[in-house]
Structures are given as structure tokens and as C-alpha cells.
């Protein structure tokens with residue numbers, strides 16, 4: 001990775017990833033792109049709608065990119081509201097990004113998700129290679145995307161790589177409409193209001209990861225020796241699995257008056273119920289040394305500290 005173009009660079013992952021990549025590879029070597037303009041422009045930025053194949057090709061060529069990191073997508077809960085739009089953006093954008101990578105010989109990364117699993121997938125210690133019959137449009141897109149990335153490697157030799165991210169938790173940029181967003185929102189509401197109403201029911205376990213571990217995983221996988229990768233795309237990776245009352249209990253250790261109740265959203269609950277409780281990351285550990293530094297306890301301390309500063313407010317205690 002020396003000259004990197006990032007799509008969807010203003011999103012929850014892209015916004016922090018761009019900063020990290022610029023720290024490592026140099027500000028001028030990372031071109032951030034998105035369909036909307038950033039509030040403050042720092043570093044190279046271009047407007048790019050990923051459904052515009054011609055512009056994607058031209059920007060990549062002019063920048064002399066050797067790597068494409070494709071982040072633009074519609075996430076699970078939003079995709080369920082507009083499935084046709086989701087198909088066109090998620091599949092059309094990915095096909096364009098893969099084609100540009102083939103034409104310009106770019107190394108390629110795009111994330112899949114735990115949403116690529118479905119109700120018939122084994123729920124606990126979900127294997128790397130297992131049944132994938134998702135019941136959401138997002139899941140259908142992600143499975144098709146995993147297969148397409150494998151296809152572009154096998155058929156054309158494009159150096160495609162990817163992970164299945166769990167729910168990602170961060171304080172910098174708000175999440176973009178996923179099912180696991182409650183695990184970000186709960187920290188904001190804890191600091192701002194001292195209480196939270198969860199739309200996910202008690203007892204619903206899902207995999208999660210703190211953003212610094214997710215960003216490091218992308219860099220490590222892209223820098224890994226390709227000859228050691230048996231699975232190139234869609235590596236299961238997870239740092240923790242918890243259900244809403246566990247994250248609430250962790251927050252209570254720091255904000256004793258914190259209270260949580262539940263008003264379950266049937267749409268997002270149904271999506272969560274179709275996903276695994278906890279996935280097995282051992283293929284990623286064996287093939288490229290995946291590791292996560294943050295567990296629920298360590299992440300909670302960091303999130304609350306950072307959010308208190310960000311929201312310029314003392315925690316209710």
C-alpha cells in the first residue's frame with residue numbers, strides 16, 4: 001500500500017481509517033472520496049459516487065493508486081428500508097471497484113460483515129466456512145460480495161482481501177444505520193442523559209469490536225504475505241460478544257446512576273436474531289496474525305473518557 005484511494009471515506013470506518021492510513025503512508029498518498037463533501041477538507045479529497053464507474057477509473061488512474069479500499073455501502077437497517085436501492089449501490093459500487101482494480105492492477109480491500117450469516121448458520125463459535133443463507137438484503141449483498149472478491153482473485157488475479165466485521169464501536173463518527181448501532185448510542189446517551197432505551201432485546205448476543213482494532217486489522221491484512229492467505233476474503237474477526245445488559249452493567253461501573261430499559265424495534269431485532277452470537281476468528285489468527293487489544297471493559301473506559309471530552313460534559317454520577 002503506497003498510493004491508496006478510499007471510497008465512502010467520510011463514513012464511520014472511512015473517516016478514522018483515512019487518518020490512520022495518512023499517518024502511516026503519508027497525507028498525500030491517501031485520496032479520500034465520498035458522495036458528499038467533508039465539513040473540513042484536510043488532505044486530498046474528491047467527490048465520487050461509486051456507481052459512476054468512469055469517474056472511479058479516472059480518479060484512480062490520475063492519482064496513480066496502487067490500492068483501493070472500498071467502504072461505500074448501505075448498511076443493514078437502512079438497506080432493509082430500501083432493498084432495491086441497496087442492491088444497486090452495494091453491488092453496483094462493488095463491481096465498479098473490482099473492475100477498476102482489475103484494469104489498473106490495484107490491491108483491493110472491502111469489508112463483509114457478520115450480516116453475511118443467517119438463521120441456519122451455527123450461532124456459537126460460528127466457523128469461517130459454514131452455511132450462509134442470510135435473510136436480509138444487506139446479507140444477500142455481503143455474500144454475493146464475498147463470492148465476487150474470491151472470483152476476481154481466482155479468475156483475474158486481483159489481490160483482493162477482506163474481513164467480516166462485527167458491529168464496530170467508535171466515538172469519532174456516528175454509525176451509518178446498522179443493527180449493532182445501539183452499542184455506540186448507549187455510550188452517548190449514558191454520558192449525555194444517564195439513561196438509554198435499547199431497541200435490541202436483553203439476551204441478544206452479537207459480536208463487536210472497538211474501532212482501533214478494526215483499523216489495525218485492515219492494515220495488517222493488507223500488509224500480510226499473500227502467499228500465506230488461504231482465505232483471502234471475508235475472514236471472520238471479532239473482539240467480544242455481549243448482549244445489552246452486559247454493556248449496561250459495564251457502563252454502570254463508571255456511571256452508577258445509569259439506567260437502561262427496552263423498547264424493542266422488531267425490524268432490527270429480527271436482523272439481530274438472524275445473526276450469530278459469537279464467531280470463530282481462528283482462521284484470521286492463523287493466516288495473518290489477527291488480534292484485538294480491546295475487550296468490553298477496556299473499550300468502555302476509553303469510550304466514556306473520549307466521549308466526556310467530545311461532548312464537553314461531565315458524566316452523570
Ligand SMILES: NC(=O)c1ccc[n+]([C@@H]2O[C@H](COP(=O)([O-])OP(=O)(O)OC[C@H]3O[C@@H](n4cnc5c(N)ncnc54)[C@H](O)[C@@H]3O)[C@@H](O)[C@H]2O)c1
Pocket residue numbers: 007008009010011012013014033034035036048049050051070071072073074075089111112113114164165166167168169174175176177178180
Ligand atoms: N460500521 C460497522 O459496524 C460495520 C460492520 C460490518 C461491516 N461494515 C462494512 O464496512 C463498510 C463501511 O461501513 P461504515 O460503517 O463506514 O458505513 P457508513 O454508512 O458510516 O459510511 C458509508 C459512507 O459511504 C458514503 N456513500 C453512500 N453512498 C455512496 C455512493 N453512492 N458513492 C460514494 N459514497 C457513498 C456515505 O456518504 C458514507 O460516508 C461497509 O461495507 C459496511 O457494510 C461496517
